[in-house]
Amino acid sequence: MLPPDYLEHVADDVLELYSELDQTIVRDIVRRLVKTGEVTSTARWQLAMAQESGLLYDQIIAEVARCSNASEQQVRTVFEDAGVKAVYFDAEIYKAAGLSPPPFAISPAALQVLNAGVIKTNGYLRNLTMTTANQAQQAYISVATLAEMQVESGAFDYDTAIKNAVRSAAKEGAWVQYPTGHRDRLDVAIRRAVLTGVGQTAAQISIAYADDMGCDLVETTAHAGARPAHMEWQGRVFSRSGRSPKYPDFESSTGYGTGSGLCGYNCRHSFFPFFEGLSALAYPREKLQEYENRTVMYEGQKFLLYDATQMQRSMERDIRSIKRELAAYDEAVKSGASMQGEFEAAAVKLKRQEAKLNDFLRQTELGKDSARLQVAGFGRSQAQKAVWANKRVLSYGELKGISTPNGITVSGATIHFGERAVSRGVSIPDIQDALTSPLRIGKIKIDSAGRKSVELTGKNARVQINPADGSLITVWKTSDKLRRRLQGENK
Numbered sequence: 001m002l003p004p005d006y007l008e009h010v011a012d013d014v015l016e017l018y019s020e021l022d023q024t025i026v027r028d029i030v031r032r033l034v035k036t037g038e039v040t041s042t043a044r045w046q047l048a049m050a051q052e053s054g055l056l057y058d059q060i061i062a063e064v065a066r067c068s069n070a071s072e073q074q075v076r077t078v079f080e081d082a083g084v085k086a087v088y089f090d091a092e093i094y095k096a097a098g099l100s101p102p103p104f105a106i107s108p109a110a111l112q113v114l115n116a117g118v119i120k121t122n123g124y125l126r127n128l129t130m131t132t133a134n135q136a137q138q139a140y141i142s143v144a145t146l147a148e149m150q151v152e153s154g155a156f157d158y159d160t161a162i163k164n165a166v167r168s169a170a171k172e173g174a175w176v177q178y179p180t181g182h183r184d185r186l187d188v189a190i191r192r193a194v195l196t197g198v199g200q201t202a203a204q205i206s207i208a209y210a211d212d213m214g215c216d217l218v219e220t221t222a223h224a225g226a227r228p229a230h231m232e233w234q235g236r237v238f239s240r241s242g243r244s245p246k247y248p249d250f251e252s253s254t255g256y257g258t259g260s261g262l263c264g265y266n267c268r269h270s271f272f273p274f275f276e277g278l279s280a281l282a283y284p285r286e287k288l289q290e291y292e293n294r295t296v297m298y299e300g301q302k303f304l305l306y307d308a309t310q311m312q313r314s315m316e317r318d319i320r321s322i323k324r325e326l327a328a329y330d331e332a333v334k335s336g337a338s339m340q341g342e343f344e345a346a347a348v349k350l351k352r353q354e355a356k357l358n359d360f361l362r363q364t365e366l367g368k369d370s371a372r373l374q375v376a377g378f379g380r381s382q383a384q385k386a387v388w389a390n391k392r393v394l395s396y397g398e399l400k401g402i403s404t405p406n407g408i409t410v411s412g413a414t415i416h417f418g419e420r421a422v423s424r425g426v427s428i429p430d431i432q433d434a435l436t437s438p439l440r441i442g443k444i445k446i447d448s449a450g451r452k453s454v455e456l457t458g459k460n461a462r463v464q465i466n467p468a469d470g471s472l473i474t475v476w477k478t479s480d481k482l483r484r485r486l487q488g489e490n491k
Contacts, residue, residue: 030166196264222235222282350390404456405438410470414471435458459487
């Protein structure tokens with residue numbers, strides 16, 4: 001038997017190794033997009049694209065092989081540790097019942113199950129990650145083709161097309177393609193494979209010991225926040241043979257052996273031996289009811305714990321996704337692309353999402369799962385850059401209190417305004433100049449929602465402000481042509 005808390009984190013070490021592959025793929029796609037060079041003809045672009053996609057495929061194949069070879073020992077270590085723990089918990093129960101279970105290391109049946117589980121899971125991991133090479137090659141071809149079409153159509157210049165392609169690559173990341181056509185993020189697929197593999201292997205070891213000890217009854221583990229379908233059978237006693245007049249059949253009741261049942265995909269439940277007349281229920285009915293009814297409060301609303309944990313998982317996925325974007329933009333900047341603005345805008349998104357998660361955890365009193373927030377390639381350097389980028393965006397709040405010639409006092413700059421200013425390369429002094437010494441003050445406009453705006457155009461910035469409340473709305477750079485025209489009109 002393995003406790004739910006153990007299974008919750010059993011895949012963390014292996015996942016950390018494989019997440020390096022995710023970042024390798026994204027950064028490699030971005031680096032190759034940026035370095036492809038100026039598009040002089042469709043044929044030349046297609047040749048470069050074909051060459052680059054071939055190199056990308058070969059490099060990812062090599063990286064997958066490296067990760068797989070490195071992870072095999074880690075997977076074995078994880079499985080051996082789980083096997084020892086599972087046997088230890090069960091052995092204590094067997095000893096209390098007057099039986100003498102053999103140690104794990106000298107149990108042929110248990111060792112055979114362990115080896116089979118390790119081989120199966122390692123093979124599964126290799127098969128999963130090898131599909132990422134094909135996915136990455138297709139991702140590169142797709143984003144590169146999009147860039148080509150945008151340039152050839154005249155809709156975008158080369159730099160803009162490459163930026164669009166990098167954005168697409170940053171959001172794409174590494175995926176695993178299943179035979180059914182279903183896709184999962186690489187980290188999601190790896191976590192599921194390891195957690196499920198460990199849980200099933202430990203369960204089969206427990207079954208092997210139960211067979212040796214002649215134990216028919218087992219009790220399932222239980223935990224708060226279980227998925228609703230698993231609450232029906234958690235913490236109950238079952239008969240493995242199905243012949244008990246008192247206890248229901250183990251497999252048909254729990255779905256053991258199926259992907260959606262006990263010890264199935266991402267399941268944190270396990271089971272342990274139970275002896276009628278000797279064993280006391282580990283989970284009395286009152287405890288199970290408490291698990292089933294446990295709730296948390298968030299934004300004044302009550303949520304079941306399971307629903308709250310699903311909300312937390314969603315926020316964690318969003319953070320990982322933004323970190324992947326930041327790593328990709330960081331690679332683009334290193335490769336010579338002018339995407340510092342995109343990096344800084346994504347940094348603000350990250351800080352806002354982290355603040356949202358922290359507030360959620362504070363209100364619900366749930367624990368932070370740091371392992372689910374880690375993204376390889378997003379280390380201390382990228383984190384520090386993100387902190388400074390966020391501070392830069394927030395610095396536009398310094399514009400508060402400035403008065404314009406048409407009698408508006410700036411009440412503040414929203415994060416959205418700061419993001420636009422940073423991404424468009426407009427500095428605080430340029431905005432101050434537009435607000436205090438505009439070359440032109442536009443007429444007040446009202447949009448379909450009844451919101452007012454007026455535009456003040458300076459030498460280097462065009463600023464929209466709400467005349468009703470003084471909030472800054474958005475900003476652009478002033479084009480050279482517009483600046484010259486306005487300066488000529490003002491002479």
